[in-house]
Amino acid sequence: MIRVDVTCRRGSFTLEACFAVPAQGVTAVFGTSGAGKSTLLDLLAGSLLPDRGCISMGERVFVDTQRGSGLPPERRAIGWVPQDGLLFPHLSVAGNLDYGARRAAARTIAARTGRPAESVGSIRRDQVIDTLGLGALLGRWPRDLSGGERQRVALGRALLSQPSLLLLDEPLAALDAPRKAEILGLLERIKREFMIPAIHVTHSLAEVLRLADHLLLLDAGRVLACGAIDTLIGRADTPLLSTRADAGSLLTLQIRTRDSGGDGWIGELDGQPVRIPPLPLAAGQSTRAYVPANEVIIATQPPLGLSVRNMLRARIMRLRDRGDGSVLVELAVGTQRLLAAVTPAAIAELSLAPGQEVFALVKSLSLDAPAGVRLLELG
Numbered sequence: 001m002i003r004v005d006v007t008c009r010r011g012s013f014t015l016e017a018c019f020a021v022p023a024q025g026v027t028a029v030f031g032t033s034g035a036g037k038s039t040l041l042d043l044l045a046g047s048l049l050p051d052r053g054c055i056s057m058g059e060r061v062f063v064d065t066q067r068g069s070g071l072p073p074e075r076r077a078i079g080w081v082p083q084d085g086l087l088f089p090h091l092s093v094a095g096n097l098d099y100g101a102r103r104a105a106a107r108t109i110a111a112r113t114g115r116p117a118e119s120v121g122s123i124r125r126d127q128v129i130d131t132l133g134l135g136a137l138l139g140r141w142p143r144d145l146s147g148g149e150r151q152r153v154a155l156g157r158a159l160l161s162q163p164s165l166l167l168l169d170e171p172l173a174a175l176d177a178p179r180k181a182e183i184l185g186l187l188e189r190i191k192r193e194f195m196i197p198a199i200h201v202t203h204s205l206a207e208v209l210r211l212a213d214h215l216l217l218l219d220a221g222r223v224l225a226c227g228a229i230d231t232l233i234g235r236a237d238t239p240l241l242s243t244r245a246d247a248g249s250l251l252t253l254q255i256r257t258r259d260s261g262g263d264g265w266i267g268e269l270d271g272q273p274v275r276i277p278p279l280p281l282a283a284g285q286s287t288r289a290y291v292p293a294n295e296v297i298i299a300t301q302p303p304l305g306l307s308v309r310n311m312l313r314a315r316i317m318r319l320r321d322r323g324d325g326s327v328l329v330e331l332a333v334g335t336q337r338l339l340a341a342v343t344p345a346a347i348a349e350l351s352l353a354p355g356q357e358v359f360a361l362v363k364s365l366s367l368d369a370p371a372g373v374r375l376l377e378l379g
Helices: 037-045 093-112 125-132 147-160 177-194 205-211 344-350
Strands: 002-010 013-021 026-030 052-057 060-064 078-081 165-169 198-202 214-219 222-228 248-258 265-269 272-276 286-292 296-299 310-321 327-333 336-342 357-362 364-369 372-377
Touching: 002 037, 013 037, 013 214, 013 222, 026 037, 026 205, 037 078, 037 165, 037 198, 078 147, 093 125, 093 147, 125 147, 125 177, 147 177, 177 205, 198 205, 248 272, 272 310, 296 327, 296 336, 310 336, 327 344, 327 357, 336 344, 336 357
Parallel strands: 026 198, 026 214, 078 165, 165 198
Antiparallel strands: 002 013, 002 052, 052 060, 214 222, 248 265, 248 286, 248 336, 265 272, 286 364, 296 357, 310 327, 310 357, 327 336, 364 372
16 A cells, blocks of 8 residues: 655645555546645655655655654655656657666665665566657657657656656646547556556546546645545545536446447446447456436436437435536446436426435446547437
């Protein structure tokens, strides 16, 4: 586990964070500007020390102010990728990659001299170059690279430092849409092929849905919620998320068979069939689907004569007025949660209340398919 319990003051801002997340997969740190996301990364990396507290990863203690102990940044085995890459301008692409490798070598030498050192991995230079498509860039200089190319090199440098943890500080923020899609795909591939735990700071819900296994919600220097992503997305009371215009639910579907009535698929959601459009999927595969709350209709009786093909039996768990003319209705579909955005007039007319059995009509799904999060019409 990665455990953080710190207080850190920077001018008039104070971060007070206490949480624990698994040291595997991707943890997304989500919040608005000024929430303390970058301060948290600075503390993890060691470029900033807390006024009080302890940070650890497994048995390794990064800092413990009570005991007066800790590891300097170069001893923490952390790979850092900031927004703009921050490549060394006096080094070529090859030189920047070699710098990462030298950091790993320094930790190995330290271990051989008897000093405590982190385990050093075996990520190969050719593997990184191939994965990130850096072969044609090795002789070029940072000033001659595009934004997307700089981020690819920064990712390569971080990987070649043989990190036990990756820190990604909004690595897509400065990129245009095509480059964002490119780097997002590479981050997925890195997650799959290298299996290095990562802390990914973002204010983009799309990045959270695409990459995250765990979610930390941060606001004004305080942790609002922390947990597995599918336990936080889809609740009517989740801070920061439930009030967003694009609030929705993240569901897990099992792909069962081809749809005999079309060229799509029949999936299963906790025992209930769900029709899915044509996608590069396979029978037996598990996939995630994001369902925007404003794409769900609630009916108190099974409707007839509709083009909507997905009708799910559900039970109302809670209702929350968002203050924008809509009410979020949290539905239980088996063990999973589905949100629907409904008008107050509809709530009154249908007498919707917690515990009521209803039908959820899903107009569209946004599937976290290999090509990315996409909105897919199912009607």
